[in-house]
Amino acid sequence: MANPQCVYGSSKLAGEQAVATAGTAHAILRTSWVFGAHGGNFLKTILRLANERDQLSIVAGQIGAPTPASLLANVTAHIIQQYRRDKCDFPSGLYHLSCSGSTSWYEYAQLVVELAATHGFPLKLSAADIQPIPTSGYPTPARRPRNSQLDCSKIQKIFGTHPPDWHDSVKHVLAQLDQR
Numbered sequence: 001m002a003n004p005q006c007v008y009g010s011s012k013l014a015g016e017q018a019v020a021t022a023g024t025a026h027a028i029l030r031t032s033w034v035f036g037a038h039g040g041n042f043l044k045t046i047l048r049l050a051n052e053r054d055q056l057s058i059v060a061g062q063i064g065a066p067t068p069a070s071l072l073a074n075v076t077a078h079i080i081q082q083y084r085r086d087k088c089d090f091p092s093g094l095y096h097l098s099c100s101g102s103t104s105w106y107e108y109a110q111l112v113v114e115l116a117a118t119h120g121f122p123l124k125l126s127a128a129d130i131q132p133i134p135t136s137g138y139p140t141p142a143r144r145p146r147n148s149q150l151d152c153s154k155i156q157k158i159f160g161t162h163p164p165d166w167h168d169s170v171k172h173v174l175a176q177l178d179q180r
């Protein structure tokens with residue numbers, strides 16, 4: 001059951017409820033820790049900071065699954081195609097969609113720096129210079145969930161989605177950034 005921890009979470013839940021009660025076919029996708037080659041996101045923040053600083057402190061007490069924007073785009077396109085095919089039988093509802101596996105922000109940052117080094121990105125630090133810290137060590141105005149993992153079995157069963165492992169998606173985006 002949803003239990004929003006902050007104003008952002010409450011606003012997302014209100015949006016979901018408005019869509020679900022609007023009386024039309026719909027698919028609501030809940031996701032986590034979105035990243036990609038475009039726009040701002042944690043992966044790109046770490047690449048920038050790793051080129052500016054010789055040490056980083058990253059929260060280790062929050063877990064989740066990094067999820068590429070491309071997965072969300074591809075699955076959304078697939079769902080829309082299915083809606084066009086079977087309008088009357090469309091399985092409207094709320095779905096979870098994230099990569100498989102899970103990690104902490106700390107381990108995620110370490111992998112980003114390790115991969116960045118193999119691609120020859122400019123870096124002032126290595127993965128060993130990243131320190132794990134508790135959530136209290138990185139205070140933010142909005143409370144962050146300790147566990148952002150999502151059970152994605154429903155979208156797998158209904159739409160046949162098989163999310164990739166988060167490591168592979170991070171590797172793919174680093175390779176994309178390398179080609180720029």
Ligand SMILES: NC(=O)C1=CN([C@@H]2O[C@H](COP(=O)(O)OP(=O)(O)OC[C@H]3O[C@@H](n4cnc5c(N)ncnc54)[C@H](OP(=O)(O)O)[C@@H]3O)[C@@H](O)[C@H]2O)C=CC1
Pocket residue numbers: 012030031032033034035039040
């Ligand atoms: N980032 C994450 O980890 C997660 C994000 N989400 C949800 O995914 C969605 C996208 O998040 P994220 O990519 O991080 O957000 P960003 O703030 O990076 O991007 C939001 C995008 O929406 C556009 N936008 C904002 N308002 C409007 C509007 N009124 N009409 C049309 N376009 C608009 C912005 O356009 P412009 O650039 O022109 O301002 C921008 O391109 C949000 O709903 C967020 O709550 C959910 C879970 C995790």
Ligand SMILES: Cc1cn([C@H]2C[C@H](O)[C@@H](COP(=O)(O)OP(=O)(O)O[C@H]3O[C@@H](C)C(=O)[C@@H](O)[C@H]3O)O2)c(=O)[nH]c1=O
Pocket residue numbers: 031032033034041042045056057058059062105138144148
């Ligand atoms: C830059 C930085 C971040 N962090 C931590 C803070 C936070 O817990 C975590 C991620 O920080 P960010 O500011 O990138 O991301 P944050 O805004 O917390 O990310 C969230 O965005 C919203 C929209 C969501 O829905 C979530 O799924 C999630 O992706 O990393 C550090 O510990 N040290 C650092 O130097």
